[in-house]
Amino acid sequence: MTNKRNNTTLSPLVFGEARALEFATPQATEDYFGAIVPSLRAVHGNDAGNFLCRTSSLRVNTQMFVASSTTRYTMDLGEAPMCRFVMNQSGSVEVLRRGGPFHIGPQTSVFFSCDDQHVITRSGSVIVADIDRCRIESVAKSMLGDAGTEAVLDLSETRFIDNRIGGVSFLEAMSAIIASLNSYGSQSRVLSLLNLDESFYRLLATFIRPDLFLAEDFSHHKIDPSAIDCICDAVTSRTDKLLSLTEMESLSGLSARSIQYAFKKRFGCSPMEWQRAQRLDMAYRLLLNDPSAVSIREVAFQTGFASPSRFAEKFRERFGETPRQTIRSRRRAPNIRKDKSD
Template identity: 25%
Template sequence: MKLEMMGGVAQHRAMDQAPMPPDTDLLAGFPILRTDDLSEARAVVGRAFCDHRLDIRAGRLDVRHDHVGGAALSLNVLGYGAEVDINPGLLQRFYLLQLPLAGAARIVHRSETVEAGVAMGTILNPDRDTRMVWGEGCRKLLLQVDKAHLERVAEDMLGGPLPGAVRFDPRVDMGRAGGQQLRARVLSAARAASDGSLWRDSGLNEAWAERELAAALLENQPSNISHMLWRARRTPTGREMRRALAFIHDHLADPIRVEDIARAAGVNARSLQLGFKAAFGCSPMRYLRDVRLDAARYRLMRRQGRESVTDAAFACGFTHLGRFSQDYRARFGHSPSAA
């Protein structure tokens, strides 16, 4: 099937009223490809995502691909310069959220056609065939989420097994509050990765960020389980919150995750998030970090048996001394060694 643009991409570009913030330096510190060679572009982009056909329709190829990856997802900024045909077929093992930063594209996802631009993103489902035309100058911020990871997060949020595959509406409308929130979360993660705040190592912050990005996608983008997620959202009872707090304080030095806290409390992870937001104005993992910092400060300031910075950090569950020092200074206004 030949996709005929018939002015569609150019027309859609003109319809976009409010461009996304330029963020021209997003992920610029993580380049994996700069090329004008079509074969190289197919190979390198294919390794980052999946095998696909790539053909030039018009213009000069000038591929720029920046990429940072975690355990279960990756963030990418990709542009081809030229107008290109892209045929990935079935993605199979991942979901792909596409947020145009500039330009426009036409996406045919199974039987639906989406005219994408800065006011309309897209999400590709793993089990739906896809064809795309990216217009000249189209540049996108891409969130690639592993299918198994997203399903685990969905089951944690539901508190039970999924009824089947999760399928999203391919249109990500920036005119909706959900689309705006989703875009803001992904942009925030990309900026954090760009300045080195995320994906410097494989610690708890990274695991938390990967879970939260998958949860943001599930919460803000309509899907076939949106009604189930809505029913699963409830604030924990006082007894459930006390169980959560007891678990945190009893396992301060252990590498616990939000799912572990939720399981101990007897609620799903999203309900736990709501409970901590209502009670403390922060996430469970932020609360855990602050409790750990308070415990480390006590160890460093006591007059008898005062510990070294390294011993105090490890005893309170910190495994990255540089990050511990950074977080400690942010919370208390001075370095751990000055305690």
């Protein structure tokens, strides 16, 4: 049982407030987190008789995100099989580990290496994500167009994440990811279509090694046109899901920045904008050729859009009419032709 006084002491969750679970004892909290945090050993309450934990977790493909807001407690963790990302929204987080203690203040993010046991004492609101070391290395290498075997990220040391580097804000980018977790938390398919887990890995890789990703001018680079042709062919032949930037990098052998520059120079838009235009053209043909055999919802998902409303919005921007108007015009077309022939 929880009481009203405890409910009012907790800071809002970073995401998932509407579907959150609440635990009034350390043991109940330990039982819950034990199923999703493999290295968890124990949870201890620091405020006797006044313990409260509110939490929400969400899996996007294979990536688990956990948001929690608590009164003060201590979590004992063994050696983690994965690295870990912690972003503290409010309150305090103190981490005791072999490499030295860490204090994580509000609006601060830390990337933890995966080789140590550690104890976390915290209160307030955080978001946590275990990081697959092999995956983030693969994403970083793909972003750089690097086909070598050497690691490009230094994941052996725990470090703070800079909130801003030049004109790029980590917190603003994370806010966009968190907004999607809140908007589509009950629709895992939508989050999968948005490649939200990949966006998170790309962002984290960028801020782990900003020297690799945030300072290069491509205006003088010569890019083989066939590499961009390969991406275009893949986009036009694939119908089940949007091609991600990481997949574009793997297909072409180019970094994301090279691809962005090449598409801007060749098509006057970003690769994602070009891909969306191709999908909208495909949708238009589907609706125009056989309007009685397809629904707008089916066409939206078939062409890689997360929702029919988003599809309709972009469709109208491109063609000057809604999908429904396109269907109606096609259904009227035979009668119009018949009238003209009479």
